[in-house]
Amino acid sequence: MKKPIILINFKAYENSFGKKGVDIAKRIEKVSTEYSTEVILSVPATMIPILSQEVSLPIYAQHVDSYPLGAHTGSLLPEMIKEAGAKGTLLNHSEKRIRADEIHDALIRLNRLGLESVVCVDRYELVEPMALLKPTAILIEPPELIGSGISVSKAKPEVITNAVKEISKVPGVFIIAGAGISSGEDVYTAVKLGADGIGVASAVMKAKEPEKVVEDFIKSGIKAMDEKN
Numbered sequence: 393m394k395k396p397i398i399l400i401n402f403k404a405y406e407n408s409f410g411k412k413g414v415d416i417a418k419r420i421e422k423v424s425t426e427y428s429t430e431v432i433l434s435v436p437a438t439m440i441p442i443l444s445q446e447v448s449l450p451i452y453a454q455h456v457d458s459y460p461l462g463a464h465t466g467s468l469l470p471e472m473i474k475e476a477g478a479k480g481t482l483l484n485h486s487e488k489r490i491r492a493d494e495i496h497d498a499l500i501r502l503n504r505l506g507l508e509s510v511v512c513v514d515r516y517e518l519v520e521p522m523a524l525l526k527p528t529a530i531l532i533e534p535p536e537l538i539g540s541g542i543s544v545s546k547a548k549p550e551v552i553t554n555a556v557k558e559i560s561k562v563p564g565v566f567i568i569a570g571a572g573i574s575s576g577e578d579v580y581t582a583v584k585l586g587a588d589g590i591g592v593a594s595a596v597m598k599a600k601e602p603e604k605v606v607e608d609f610i611k612s613g614i615k616a617m618d619e620k621n
């Protein structure tokens with residue numbers, strides 16, 4: 393049975409690091425284990441070592457730089473996140489844009505190191521060109537809906553359908569959708585429209601009971617996947 397990809401971006405919310413960061417990761421781990429899914433946690437760089445030790449879920453960085461090893465003060469390099477225990481990274485998030493050549497260089501390094509990669513794009517026209525650079529997945533997010541509570545599934549379903557069409561030209565790369573995802577229904581719609589899963593932040597990170605939100609997302613995503621197969 394195919395499972396939906398669910399990627400939770402911790403961003404820099406006040407509960408994304410320290411003891412609170414470990415607590416929320418463990419709650420998400422518990423619910424995802426119950427449904428035999430692997431929710432991806434994209435966390436602040438400082439949290440990669442502890443979370444990859446304490447939690448069995450795939451831990452991603454939120455960004456890497458593409459510089460070579462050497463004199464590059466303040467850089468976070470693919471080799472560093474691998475050593476810290478990450479399984480992959482986001483690249484080019486709307487809140488951390490990088491140039492196309494930097495995305496390309498970073499992907500070459502990540503692939504060589506056996507690390508996964510999710511490249512973010514803000515429009516469907518970029519899905520195919522970015523997918524040709526061979527990331528693990530593309531995450532499409534209309535920036536104006538990020539953190540809005542109004543989901544891409546409801547407000548801009550055509551962004552998902554167009555992105556799904558584009559990704560079909562590049563076999564082997566997943567497409568996931570995000571921005572404003574708030575309910576199980578949003579996840580269900582995104583998957584029914586052809587996405588392999590979703591990316592989310594605020595609906596989980598700001599929730600009183602994040603595990604309940606994640607459970608709803610997982611259940612709805614699995615239901616939509618089952619109906620598609």
Ligand code: G3P
Nearest residue numbers: 401538539572592593594
């Ligand atoms: O990386 C996912 C993120 O940008 C979506 O944010 O708060 O709209 O779920 P949010």
